[in-house]
Amino acid sequence: MTRTLAIVDYGSGNLHSAAKAFERAAAESGRATTIRVTGDPGEVRRADRIVLPGVGAFADCRRGLDAVPGMVEALEEAVRGGQRPFLGICVGMQLLATRGLEHVVTPGLGWIPGDVALIEPDDAGLKIPHMGWNTLEARRGHALLDGVETGPHGLHAYFVHSYALTPERPEDVLAVTDHGGALTAMVARGNVAGTQFHPEKSQALGLRLIANFLDWSP
């Protein structure tokens, strides 16, 4: 049976290239999945898997999400209630936090307790945004990282962010990267996961991770 994956559209940038990356990963790995870019809470509620993207500022993204009537409730119901596999990407991951501290204090969804704060590298010569390709260090094993080579000689992920999520519970951190100190690169708790980097821009690592997400049964 063909499964459905909803990429939540709440006015945060272009989602068609993300959709294409999911379609390609689905096709290449033989996982029959219909990819839907949707702003319809009903469709999100019915989807087998849910992806929440996000680019821009935390507060803008939160406002955008709240501006779609019933969307936060649909996410709560499907992800928290229905235990459907969920992946947040970039600000879509940051929104899982308790609060975002970018410019103003903004409440997040609170699914991964913690704050999203400005990156302060311990080396003043390091540039912010943390922009470009970096490797991951896995804190533990996880289905999303199956076949993804981590460590300093592993595959690279594409990051572009000035703020980072620090979860309150260290066990929520699945992988970190380094930019003048450890930065949360991936979080996972139960059926909820997120990547600070952009899998849809991360070539080999990204396609593998997306394929793993399509397969994931938390």
Next chain:
Amino acid sequence: MTLKTRIIPCLDVKDGRVVKGVNFVDLVDAGDPVEAAKAYDAAGADELCFLDITASHEDRGILFDIVSRTAQACFMPLTVGGGVRTVEDIRRLLLAGADKASIMTAAVHRREFVREAAEKFGAQCIVVAIDAKQVSPERWEVFTHGGRIATGIDAVAYAREVASLGAGEILLTSMDRDGARTGFDLELTRRVADAVSIPVVASGGVGTLDHLVEGVSEGHASAVLAASIFHFGTYTIPQAKAHMAAAGLKMRLA
């Protein structure tokens, strides 16, 4: 784990075609920007840059189609610049699938545009392009119109200003070196890179692989942009990466 130095091939696009073409073996249509983008994606380029040099505003619609088709075929970051004048221009580029929009003349004329764009779309997708020329031993000025029009603005001070307004990256081109193949203007690059806390992409003058190394080691750039050495097949992206890695730079090797 370290952030890697990026290599960014830049394609000049005019009326929907790559100017002068790209000289790769196996490329069916060397003038098709989407074909060229796919080839660079496969070669392991870290990002791609399209610079639209289409003269008339009416013909710029083709660019959005190219950006859209590229974004659907290549899962790599894409920066698009050329004629970006309004928040609406940026919105259209991002909606078409660009990851970053590069603004130049519009920011020179109205600095607040940088702030508006960064607040609207986030600093991470706003690149400010600076074309600079040395006008005295200690001074570089911002130029527009392909280096023909001087603005009287100090390039280093301008870089600092746009960074404070929210630019996420600076694309710095030396108009003295552009096309000369004698290497980046390292003094200019270092002064700008050391003056701002955002990444600086060095551009203009690359003729050899050592030039790429110097841009980072001496110019302090976070990324290097080049056109002809890659388009004409003088060097491949993997060769450039291997050379830079051998020189001690942190690179993303395939």
